[in-house]
Amino acid sequence: MTPPSSTPPFDAPFEGDLGADLELALRIADAADAASMDRFDAADLEVSLKADASHVTEADLATERAIRAVIEVERPDDGVFGEEYGVTGDSNRQWIVDPIDGTANYLKGIPMWTTLIALSIDGVPRVGVASQPAIGRRWWAATGLGAWTNTPSGAPKRLAVSTVDTIADSSVSFQSIGQWRDAGKLDALERLTSSVWRDRGYGDAWPYMLLAEGRLEFVAEFGVKEYDIAALVPIVTEAGGRFTSYDGHDSLSERSSLATNRVLHDPFLALLHSP
Structure with missing residues (x-):
């Protein structure tokens, strides 16, 4: 099931x-x-x-x-x-x-x-x-x-997520340029990386754990399956963070993920989806 x-x-x-x-x-x-x-x-x-x-x-x-x-x-x-x-x-x-x-x-x-x-x-x-x-x-x-x-x-x-409350002061992990290119989101990635303090592609599950530890404010990726992200959801949310799909939905099946320290979740969604 x-x-x-x-x-x-x-x-x-x-x-x-x-x-x-x-x-x-x-x-x-x-x-x-x-x-x-x-x-x-x-x-x-x-x-x-x-x-x-x-x-x-x-x-x-x-x-x-x-x-x-x-x-x-x-x-x-x-x-x-x-x-x-x-x-x-x-x-x-x-x-x-x-x-x-x-x-x-x-x-x-x-x-x-x-x-x-x-x-x-x-x-x-x-x-x-x-x-x-x-x-x-x-x-x-x-x-x-x-x-x-x-x-x-x-x-x-x-664990507890960070209290950073501005995008300009945030540190983010975007996984890989290739993922965002294949998803047709390179423009959004450029807006993201141009707006934050620090950006890196740490890769796979580790950046979500860094987020839960309060060391990052944002992680997002594409092409994920349910088994890639299900275990990460309760760890991030119980640490005080927010976990959705890239489009902001509570779904394991949309093949994307976006995790934040919660306070910046809506601002990041607005930045990524701005015209």
Whole structure:
């Protein structure tokens, strides 16, 4: 089951306790990290091309299998939507997973790749974990329970977006020029980068985590699938940010994303969509 086309706002309150689901998501991430790190930077890593010409490695497949194995035991009635093995089950509770977001980095031995694990309920991502085991970082959140990250001391740290309230003072990540060109948005990208203090293309899931940590004010990209962004939504929103599509809609299926520190969300939308 894919998320419905019309959903409540991504930051809508949730009635219930998501603590057990978040604890499970963290255990799923542990299993995923073990599988992904087992083959990271291996000289004989098996790599092939999918039908869409994107790369897939043996680690992508093994990691999604490890994720699904835990869910099958712990939540057998829940559905799963994964990048590599598609949709299984039909439930209003759906785990949306990307075993390795940043496969191009993974196969090159670059440590900036992420396992993304989300639980969507009635089409709204309510639990999210983003794990980057190659650099020892993890971020997690659930609606009403806050957003958190690990620290060198081992103690969790609560996340909060920045309080920057002017576009001119903001730092942004736009992912890549090619994405914006292919989406026909180069004029908007020029307006954006000409209006802010600092612009960089950090890439993939990491800039959303920098946003949740208060280090960026804006992240946007195109060509994304549900499994690329579902886990990021609760982390950003529980840190106080806002997450929509590029056009400002609460949708996982519009193939675009726009995340901000909330106070600048409407100003950024106006800037991007000005004539």
